[in-house]
Amino acid sequence: NAGVTQTPKFQVLKTGQSMTLQCAQDMNHEYMSWYRQDPGMGLRLIHYSVGAGITDQGEVPNGYNVSRSTTEDFPLRLLSAAPSQTSVYFCATRRGVNYGYTFGSGTRLTVV
């Protein structure tokens, strides 16, 4: 039982490039979220989904897109990478509003 799988683990992008961070869960949870974690800023919500076909913006959505075509997968797309998007990205899933999250191991992204 893998839980939440994120790929890649590390990535370096040039400014302006696009890429997709992959996230897959095998827990059959409806709730999935993407967070970024920066020193001194804590965990900030980028986008979230409450089920297949339903997504919504979080606290810092600009420059990112998501889609949720299946319960299992929730990819995060960077449209045109900027140095301000250098961060550690976490995908997480939970059973419902009053449950805690299971996090993936993260993607460390550097934009140069």
Next chain:
Amino acid sequence: TQLLEQSPQFLSIQEGENLTVYCNSSSVFSSLQWYRQEPGEGPVLLVTVVTGGEVKKLKRLTFQFGDARKDSSLHITAAQPGDTGLYLCAGAIYSGTYKYIFGTGTRLKVLA
């Protein structure tokens, strides 16, 4: 703005000492979670508390939820180097819709 303040921000102690980390908010939580995060990994869920006054124990860790469900504490007895990490409290607040917020974090270092 809903804030979840943790104190202290940093804590460096010797192996065998006891410590308490606090998590405070002006908002009422429908549930509250504690996580531990180690370098290079995602946060790992330790516990969920939902009832005011609830106390839960996980080996040497004791979690308490405030009677008014606005605050929580984490007490570690006889800390060990393996307890080193970033401790995060987080919880769900309802104000029209549910919002999940993370605390500011407490970075603990236990010296052997």
